[in-house]
Amino acid sequence: EPQIFMVSARQALRAKLAAPAGAAVEPVVWSASQFEPLERFIRDTLDETERLRLKLLNPLGVAAKLRDQYAQVTQARLEILADDFATIDAVEADLTAFEEDMRRDVQFHLSQVDNTLYQMGDRGYLFIDEWLRINRLLDLMNSAKVREGFEHEVVADTPAQIERQVGDMIDWMVEREYKQWQAVMDYLNRRADLHKDRVIGEIGGSFELNRREFLEAVRRATTRAVGGFDQKAEAAKLAESVQTALTQTALVEVGAIGLGAVLVAAVHTLVLDLTGLLFAGTMAALGLYVLPNRRRKAREELRANVADLQERLHSALSMQFEKELTRSIQEIREAVEPYTRFIRNEREKLTAISQDLTSIEQETRTLQARIAALQSD
Structure with a gap:
């Protein structure tokens, strides 16, 4: 059964940006984000290649979601224009x-x-x-x-x-x-x-x-x-x-x-x-x-x-x-x-x-496939 982490990416980012001199994060905000258990899980569970793969796939996933949203709206408008x-x-x-x-x-x-x-x-x-x-x-x-x-x-x-x-x-x-x-x-x-x-x-x-x-x-x-x-x-x-x-x-x-x-x-x-x-x-x-x-x-x-x-x-x-x-x-x-x-x-x-x-979708899938094919050292 997959482990679920309830986190706030916004607070985690704020904690890192607001970190005092010599510290990695702002401790109060970082604790409230509950991001520490997720980072620890990734470090302990995934090897370096998997972490790199996850890091690279994340923005591609966001791009794919945005592309799907634009594609849905574009198709809806084209259907109306067809009518x-x-x-x-x-x-x-x-x-x-x-x-x-x-x-x-x-x-x-x-x-x-x-x-x-x-x-x-x-x-x-x-x-x-x-x-x-x-x-x-x-x-x-x-x-x-x-x-x-x-x-x-x-x-x-x-x-x-x-x-x-x-x-x-x-x-x-x-x-x-x-x-x-x-x-x-x-x-x-x-x-x-x-x-x-x-x-x-x-x-x-x-x-x-x-x-x-x-x-x-x-x-x-x-x-x-x-x-x-x-x-x-x-x-x-x-x-x-x-x-x-x-x-x-x-x-x-x-x-x-x-x-x-x-x-x-x-x-x-x-x-x-x-x-x-x-x-x-x-x-x-x-x-x-x-x-x-x-x-x-x-x-x-x-x-x-x-x-x-x-x-x-x-x-x-x-x-x-x-x-x-x-x-x-x-x-x-x-x-x-x-x-x-x-x-x-x-x-x-x-x-x-x-x-x-459509071109963006093809390029995204190509990149996702190349990232998924990365081999561990």
């Missing part, structure tokens, strides 16, 4: 899915606009077939009547339909952006609630404090974004951007006020082009042999004009959608970036510390 990275990865994956879903779903809204224009084109073909007849020559000579008939029968409520569809697309996009901000905020709120009571350790400074400060800063940014998100105002800004995009693509001349006015002006340009063609062709030559050729040319012209209008409108809406989508995603990434940068830097620093501690 933080999982959160960032989840946010990034959600943003990627959001981007893919938005690009896919916007095609539905664009196809509605396309269908409205195609339906107007179909009505235009019927109008041409109905009006370009020999019994409508007198009507065709009245350009105002042709234009009025075309606007009533072909154009009808096309601008209003397209304006409504574009408005629906804008509202859909703004709502999706708002929900995406909410999703990011929910991710961060759940992350902040984890490990809040977990002791990370005090070794090496204010890791948890800094981490929480960055996390809270991102949470505040997302909370402000969600709380201050005025869907009506955002929709109005986006509608204005779409209107600007339409004018910049030469769909209409600058000056139309409001998205609806832009669309009306665009379709009205098509009306003038086509009715001008019908009237000019009819006045140039009246006759049965001219009408079939004029009808064919009018249909081709209508098809080309509708296709051009569809392409310009589609291009303007797609361009503005991409700009808005890119801006929205970039704002979210910029809000999260300080948190991402912090955990990335911390992981690099802690990984380096972990590697150093």
Whole structure:
């Protein structure tokens, strides 16, 4: 059964440091430390090699204990950072899915606009077939009547339909952006609630404090974004951007006020082009042999004009959608970036510390093995 010595190393050290001149120790303090029996036991029991081995192994044991403490804290912090990275990865994956879903779903809204224009084109073909007849020559000579008939029968409520569809697309996009901000905020709120009571350790400074400060800063940014998100105002800004995009693509001349006015002006340009063609062709030559050729040319012209209008409108809406989508995603990434940068830097620093501690462990074990192998003389 091992012999146990109850000693005070602190008092023993104090006794030796406070020893009067000519004495090895201060006797009162030395006696209180109860260190004398331990020293006597070591001298009587252990040979010189064993005493040397014990003396050398003692600081290595202290070093090993400190290394284990640092390693435990470092590993705990790395585990938390791993969870933080999982959160960032989840946010990034959600943003990627959001981007893919938005690009896919916007095609539905664009196809509605396309269908409205195609339906107007179909009505235009019927109008041409109905009006370009020999019994409508007198009507065709009245350009105002042709234009009025075309606007009533072909154009009808096309601008209003397209304006409504574009408005629906804008509202859909703004709502999706708002929900995406909410999703990011929910991710961060759940992350902040984890490990809040977990002791990370005090070794090496204010890791948890800094981490929480960055996390809270991102949470505040997302909370402000969600709380201050005025869907009506955002929709109005986006509608204005779409209107600007339409004018910049030469769909209409600058000056139309409001998205609806832009669309009306665009379709009205098509009306003038086509009715001008019908009237000019009819006045140039009246006759049965001219009408079939004029009808064919009018249909081709209508098809080309509708296709051009569809392409310009589609291009303007797609361009503005991409700009808005890119801006929205970039704002979210910029809000999260300080948190991402912090955990990335911390992981690099802690990984380096972990590697150093592993090296220290290996060196300590090597020294312990060499000391244990010392032979008695």
